[in-house]
Amino acid sequence: MTGVEKAGSRRPGTEPLLLGVRHHGPGSARAVRAALDAARPQVVLIEGPPEADALIPLAADEDMRPPVALLAHAVDDPGRSAFWPLAEFSPEWVAIRWALEHEVPARFIDLPATHTLVWGRETVTNPEGEAEATDVAEAEVNDADAGGAAVPEADEADAGDAAEPETTDADVRVDPLAVLADAAGYDDPERWWEDVVEHRGLGERDAFAPFGVLEEAMGALREAYGSGGHERDLVREAYMRLQVRAAQREFGGGVAVVCGAWHVPALRQKATVAADRALVKGLPKVKTDMTWVPWTYRRLARASGYGAGIDSPGWYGHLFAAPDRPVERWMTKVAGLLRAEDRIVSSAHVIEAVRLAETLAAMRGRPLAGLGETTDAVRAVMCEGSDVPLALVHDRLVVGDVLGEVPEAAPAVPLQRDLARLQRRLRLKPEALERELELDLRKETDAGRSRLLHRLRLLGVAWGEPTVSRGSTGTFRETWRLRWEPELSVRVAEAGVWGTTVLAAATAKAEADATAAQGLAEVTGLAERCLLAELPDALPAVMRILADRAALDTDVGHLAQALPALVRSLRYGDVRGTDTGALTEVAAGLAERIFVGLPSACAALDADAAQEMRDHVDAVHTAVGLLGEAGTPEHGGLRGRWHAVLRVLSARDTVPGVIQGRAVRLLLDDGELAQEEAARLMGLALSPGTAPADAAAWIEGFVGGGGGGGMLLVHDERLLGLVDGWLTRVPAEAFTDVLPLLRRTFSAYEPGVRRTLGELVRRGPGQRGSTQAAGAGIPGFGPGLDAGRAAAVEPLVRLLLGLDGSGADESAGLVGVAG
Template sequence: MKPSGPLLLGVRHHGPGSARAVRAALDAARPRTVLIEGPPEADALIPLAGDEAMRPPVALLAHAVDEPGRSAFWPLAEFSPEWVAIRWAVEHRVPARFIDLPATHTLAWGKQDEAQPGTEGSGGGEEGHADADADADAGDASGPRADVWVDPLAVLADVAGYDDPERWWEDVVEHRGVGDGDVFAPFLGLEEAMGALREAYGCGGHERDLVREAHMRLQVRAAQREFGDDVAVVCGAWHVPALRQKSTVAADKALLKGLPKVKADMTWVPWTYRRLARVSGYGAGIDSPGWYGHLFGAPDRPVERWMTKVAGLLRDEDRIVSSAHVIEAVRLAETLAAMRGRPLPGLSETTDAVRAVMCEGSDVPLALVRDRLVVGDVLGEVPRSAPAVPLQRDLDRIQRRLRLKPEALERELELDLRKDNDAERSRLLHRLRLLRVEWGEPVASRGSTGTFRETWRLRWEPELSVRVAEAGVWGTTVYAAATAKAESDAVAAQGLADVTALAERCLLAELPDALPTVMRVLADRAALDADVGHLAQALPALVRSLRYGDVRGTDTGALAEVAAGLAERVFVGLPPACASLDADAAEEMRRHVDAVHGAVGLLGDAVSSGADTREAGLAPGQGDEGSPSESLGHGAPGSTPTALGHGDLRKRWHVVLRVLSVRDSVPGVIRGRAVRLLLDDGELAQDEAARLMGLALSPGTPPGEAAAWIEGFVGGGSGGGMLLVHDERLLGLVDAWLTGVPAEAFTDVLPLLRRTFSAYEPGVRRTLGELVRRGPGERGRAAVGGSGIPGFGAEVDLERADAVLPVVRLLLGLDPVEVGEDAASGLADNGLVGAAG
């Protein structure tokens, strides 16, 4: 029986049982208008709910016009009672209005709360407009004043004999079917219960609810004057007693007087099930949106349908799940519900049944079920006609053109930058990262190390809509906004490394209009920064930018000039900067030396290959990456040698390494590293390297300094282990030094040595151990032979050669043939086989 006065339908946000009950009550009452808890600024957006392109979950987004980052969301799923009420009103052409406190006040409250930490309020951050209200309705989150806060569902559940308020609500409301009985009775009973709680606890610790409820009462009175008592109100059950109470208009207006305001704008944005499962936010507390969506969409035989979904998911993951498993899981869930005194199996019963029957007691496949089904990866859609900032419209247009649809499910995207569409996708993702719209995250590419390939991990989160609105202050298009943001970041950058990283990102995003400003700031900072560490840290980023620019066909002449000048300043300042460093500073400087060495090696290649490619008329990225390129200053025509400095940068760098390798004031780890780099580049003979090692490991050198030298020379993942394997003279020097370290000093050098040798591959460590076990005499005899190669015998091992030949023929794609001694000898001569010493 319909109660007198306005029809107050108290609900729980995001509850499928409440949603079905609201629909049944509206069908029975046929009100002339529907009032819904929500921001009144969204009234104009209600008709869009009837658009065929509108697919929940969606959310109303309010943001401050002058400060787009200050925002609030009102999420709605298909099983949300508010969404059901909106859809019912649209389908029946009944006026629908939102009656909660306007967002203009909610956002201003949030700004006040940030200015005064510790004050009550829900804030103006993401989803922040109504945390307290929604959580009170949901009954599963703490309020801002824990000393007086009351959980209404916990109190009611305790009275009913339940220890879990969530389970009590599911049994009483969510699992209750809508039959031929009185459809209004549940709402009247819930109103009576909440009324008793409000009498005992007042506002339950949420004083701002009193202001919101005053505004709602004023809106209900206005609707009654227009439509009489044929008014239906859908709101949180906690507010129903406050809306029913008698209060004067003057008293309600007095509560609303003097509220702070900000100018706000609203629109619809897509939402996700995963975001609904977050603990914080409007309507918080639903840990299982996928399960709730299932209950709402399958009111008949929900358990059987759910078990079928679970079985399908597990079969897709190659797990053996039969129809018998489904039948047994359903029976077990129903048995558990009966034993626990529940009217129907809930999520806990179905989960226990799935774990026992389909997952064989394992939580690993159960975690997949929870992630994919209980929570879910559903992403809503919003029609194009919904209001949006110009930047959002431009982004939507680009996404459609590039066929790059936002998805809630995380996925990897492989891009080949030699393809036009993939190159445009890369530019878009890099531009969005500049705008702090982290839709894509770069990850390491599998199977390729070329600069023409990129791999991205994509996932669209609802918060990114706020980031897009916030980035709208920089421009109306993605390109214009990214350009303006890059210029602003360059001017505001604190250090040289920040500017070089920004220059690299501008090249990746292909923002030629931003490069002049970035390059000017970069040149100014490089000229003023005297810290060699900063210069060495900035150089690799510039060289990477040159290579990225090459594959994208970007003119990087100005960047090459700055990089060459930066390298020259590093060459001059590095030897003095390496003097008299402690252990930590020496290790950091050693990393800088490695970075500069790699950068200098690539600097000539990047510019020369780009110039040669342009000279030959090739498209970017189509040159031979493996071909040797000339040194800077001696490249092909068009390589701008004057911009890169006179002479060969690599030769000058080798001079710097020689200085570092022999200067006593330089820490051992840096001296050892300099020797190793010269040896690898062929600028130092093995005999000279052995002499320098002998000096560094002489008895007059402190053991700690000698151990640091070894760390620099053969430490880490630098391939030093293989060097010791193939040059047993160096291994003998290390072995002789190590055995001669005094006992009192051995414990001091052991941690550093352990770090040095533990980084080697297991096979390398085994080989070194075997060589050390043989001893100097055995190693020497093994190394003597006609081959002249340490570790190899003088004669060809024909038996080993015959074992290798089938694999070689397979690799070369040759037909099986008989291979004799001559062929085996040829392979041995080419270093493919040999006799180990």
């Protein structure tokens, strides 16, 4: 009797019914449901961690919506974790739901998580840059073995096999589906699987036949390649055999087993109880907790780094859910998405795309149009041959942004429960699709959202990422980019060691980070984050450590790096109503120390160090201005002392030219230096006695750095004339040395500013004086007012000013304004 006949004729009550599946395969899921309906077993055994047996009833909760995952983590080390993802089209999920609906016991029978979390653990980095334990070899095997891995993320938690040398068996195990597809004459394993499983008719007379075919194929592979050289499979399969035997003894037959097809031949194998027990004896253990967590379609995709993933979870979900005419329904979804993105797609496009997909399937000899045919049809008909909108279809529909939900009754660490409570109160629902959130901190709800997101970031739970606000630079406004990833559930579990609530955990974490901080800037940055997160209990400890570090640090560069963060914190504290008195005192003391040490720190610097110090001078200048606004009157006096420091820097010969020029410019901007004096200092710096490289550095410091230096030259004829005259006198042998500095300076200007400067230089400084003296206009913009161009903008100016009158005097005034 052949393998097919054996498997096809076997019924529960004699031997276990082994249903080998491909994980996350809608065809396998439908076949499992049909087989269970036909067999009516007394117990359903599923490949998965036995610790999760108590969580199975939650799958029937009305608030449970896949995709979800079983999460196991070590109690003493929550970062040591593993996931078992399940979608609605996963055969394991279908088996669980069938058992619950028919009041049949369901149990998990794979190697317990208490072993898999600790056995051969190795840390790798996933695509998001987060460390996680993973077994690359096992994950790859399970991804391709026509059943994949029933619990792939648990397999990923075992890392020992990943370091084994590659063998021929291991190479084949990476994708056994490819071996079967190649034997059938296919060059694409996914296309072969769609043809033989996903596109099968639903009216099969024998519900067990598909599993018999798959078992025979996997049996041939196991005979040829064994276990692929991986000891882990042998141990897992020995444990599963022990569990199957125990179920047979308890129920006397009627046992159905849902597992990866790769394991079916091993479970069918005759082995003694003693031999199986010997394999699982003495495995290392770690105390674990388990719960359900939301999962996403995106994390089911291979591209996300999930080893047992699939290419197209959104497409598979559609195939599983569509009651009929899957291609027509899919094209309708695509059309709806493209219309939402303002693309012109009509019903005629849908009809033509369906016809093209079916024609392509017939030409390629396929039983039904698959993802390849529908994608080609969408590209040709709806996207006009462009891959740009097609990429959107792939991201939103083929992969998808579905995020599952779990009921409140699911076990969770106290921190997770507090986070869920805050999310409900603040109406901040986790979503898989990335979105921007604009917050106005003057509103209570938005302020609460800001606090929560900042506290989570401090805890390492990067749900939100701050981004630049559009349309406002006020401290009362924040913009966040939000996206919930399943891995954040692990980060929350890890953060649970710091406290049972988000506030308590963030406070404890901030204090610990301040104690462990290595540099002064690190502590000041932490103080800023404490204010943003509103952690009043953590701030005193952080400020105490900050004061101690600042008193001991004598490096002016370190002090200059630390001051801006403190002053920014004062501004944030103002809008949040936080008491920042202690912070103000520390910032003022830090500024005084910078004033004392900066002149000597700027002496005898090389070019790179001078550029870095110039940036520090800019940062301190901004910070002193803000500190004067935020502080008491004596702190406002910091401006005068800072101006005195800038005068010293502008006149000291040992200070590099880029810092001298910047000091002159800052004094000029603050009104502490007259235009005539600035021109005199520039003339001295650009005199023939100054080396060309030093003069170019002075120019870069004065008009460089993106601080409006270009407009300064546009509106001040004397300064531009000095630069122009100096440049024409630079010797040829020195010109190539100063050119890179000048190019770096002027290339930072806006195109319009560069164009205006070029026009002014072309005309020459001498030709502009008479124009300006006559009051005919702004230098560089023509000899007089262009009345025609000014009149053209008059209607827009009226609209902006809300003027209804049209009198002659008013019109003349508007023309003058427009000019």
